[in-house]
Amino acid sequence: MNDQLPTPDADALAHSNELAALIRNEILASGGSIPFSRFMERALYAPGHGYYSAGSTKFGAAGDFVTAPEIGPLFAACVAEAVAPVLRQIGAEAQFLEIGGGSGAFAEVALKRLLELDAMPARYAILEPSADLRERQRERLQRALTPLVFDCVEWLDGPINEEWNGVLFANEVVDALPTPRFAIHDGEVFEECVVLDGEGRFMRTERPADALLSAAVRHVERYLEKPFAEGYRSELLPQLPYWLQAVVGGMRRGALLFVDYGYNRAEFYQEERDDGTLRAFFRHHVHNDALLWPGLQDITASVDFTALAEAGTGAGFDLAGYCTQANFLLGNGLAQRLEEVNARGDERLSLKFNNEAKKLTLPTEMGERFQCIGFQRDVEFEIAFMAGDLTWRL
Numbered sequence: 001m002n003d004q005l006p007t008p009d010a011d012a013l014a015h016s017n018e019l020a021a022l023i024r025n026e027i028l029a030s031g032g033s034i035p036f037s038r039f040m041e042r043a044l045y046a047p048g049h050g051y052y053s054a055g056s057t058k059f060g061a062a063g064d065f066v067t068a069p070e071i072g073p074l075f076a077a078c079v080a081e082a083v084a085p086v087l088r089q090i091g092a093e094a095q096f097l098e099i100g101g102g103s104g105a106f107a108e109v110a111l112k113r114l115l116e117l118d119a120m121p122a123r124y125a126i127l128e129p130s131a132d133l134r135e136r137q138r139e140r141l142q143r144a145l146t147p148l149v150f151d152c153v154e155w156l157d158g159p160i161n162e163e164w165n166g167v168l169f170a171n172e173v174v175d176a177l178p179t180p181r182f183a184i185h186d187g188e189v190f191e192e193c194v195v196l197d198g199e200g201r202f203m204r205t206e207r208p209a210d211a212l213l214s215a216a217v218r219h220v221e222r223y224l225e226k227p228f229a230e231g232y233r234s235e236l237l238p239q240l241p242y243w244l245q246a247v248v249g250g251m252r253r254g255a256l257l258f259v260d261y262g263y264n265r266a267e268f269y270q271e272e273r274d275d276g277t278l279r280a281f282f283r284h285h286v287h288n289d290a291l292l293w294p295g296l297q298d299i300t301a302s303v304d305f306t307a308l309a310e311a312g313t314g315a316g317f318d319l320a321g322y323c324t325q326a327n328f329l330l331g332n333g334l335a336q337r338l339e340e341v342n343a344r345g346d347e348r349l350s351l352k353f354n355n356e357a358k359k360l361t362l363p364t365e366m367g368e369r370f371q372c373i374g375f376q377r378d379v380e381f382e383i384a385f386m387a388g389d390l391t392w393r394l
């Protein structure tokens with residue numbers, strides 16, 4: 001155990017023990033081991049118990065981590081600016097689909113800004129698997145929006161399968177998808193699994209990977225033009241193309257925008273990064289014991305943006321652009337938003353917004369660690385990536 005971590009209180013530990021017991025039973029029923037990805041899925045999304053499914057405060061200062069929309073309104077205002085032209089190109093039938101709405105902070109600002117930009121979608125749909133987060137989003141939006149705007153918001157149980165046109169947006173969702181971990185031994189691909197030690201504690205082990213994971217690892221090796229070294233270990237999402245096709249659903253015309261932390265493939269699978277990118281977050285402490293306290297901590301892995309580009313184009317979209325979060329926000333009105341605030345002459349407000357802008361854009365903060373990738377089909381979205389397009393790096 002990492003002794004620098006704060007200790008959860010007794011109630012939280014009891015809650016985690018309940019989930020741990022459920023996972024232990026599943027391991028025993030599966031013959032003694034489950035893939036790490038299954039452990040992560042249960043730890044994050046087990047109904048009523050998982051990190052995202054149960055009631056703890058996740059976002060913001062009192063939670064475990066802060067996402068860009070939680071820092072303040074600038075991020076969502078710039079995203080709204082970037083997608084407004086697409087919504088206007090589509091016209092009255094345009095819909096906006098947000099995947100993984102978090103606390104509802106993004107939706108609140110984005111809807112207000114889209115209204116100002118005369119680009120209100122006919123429907124703002126939120127696809128949120130966590131019942132607890134849905135409830136929090138509903139409460140927040142009902143409080144913050146006018147009844148007319150709130151009436152446009154709808155929560156979905158699954159993707160929009162009928163034909164639709166509009167914009168799909170996801171911030172920090174791909175990093176939260178349960179990820180398989182692989183390891184290389186004697187040139188063969190193994191999958192990391194979770195087993196129980198003699199005292200019933202979770203422990204990692206490996207077993208030969210199935211055909212899907214092996215093929216996905218070989219695909220990455222071919223892309224990198226060299227095999228992974230002995231003992232190399234990392235994450236890979238073979239299911240990403242299927243996930244993306246599923247969430248896009250029946251979209252015929254429109255744009256997709258994903259924002260997340262990660263790298264292009266060559267950087268993601270650098271030789272030195274030989275234990276992957278998996279991390280756990282507990283009350284603003286980052287550590288690498290993903291098996292600790294299931295249900296109490298967030299577990300994430302960085303995103304391979306080359307894989308996301310392959311998945312988007314594989315789903316029939318054109319790549320619109322790829323750039324750092326800093327360049328995306330600066331290219332979509334960040335400086336103008338700051339100027340507007342500074343012009344009000346309220347020093348405290350200016351300081352607050354300037355600090356927010358720094359967090360979002362400085363290379364030492366979120367500016368370069370976070371990246372944006374966009375896709376388009378039968379609309380023009382590439383203009384949103386004019387500042388510092390890095391598509392050539394994918």
Ligand SMILES: C[S@@+](CC[C@H](N)C(=O)[O-])C[C@H]1O[C@@H](n2cnc3c(N)ncnc32)[C@H](O)[C@@H]1O
Nearest residue numbers: 052067099100101102127129130171172173176
């Ligand atoms: C790290 S949070 C980010 C929340 C929000 N987008 C933000 O930026 O604050 C991840 C979100 O993705 C949701 N999520 C995870 N897997 C999902 C999936 N397969 N489909 C839709 N949402 C998902 C979680 O429930 C949660 O709301």
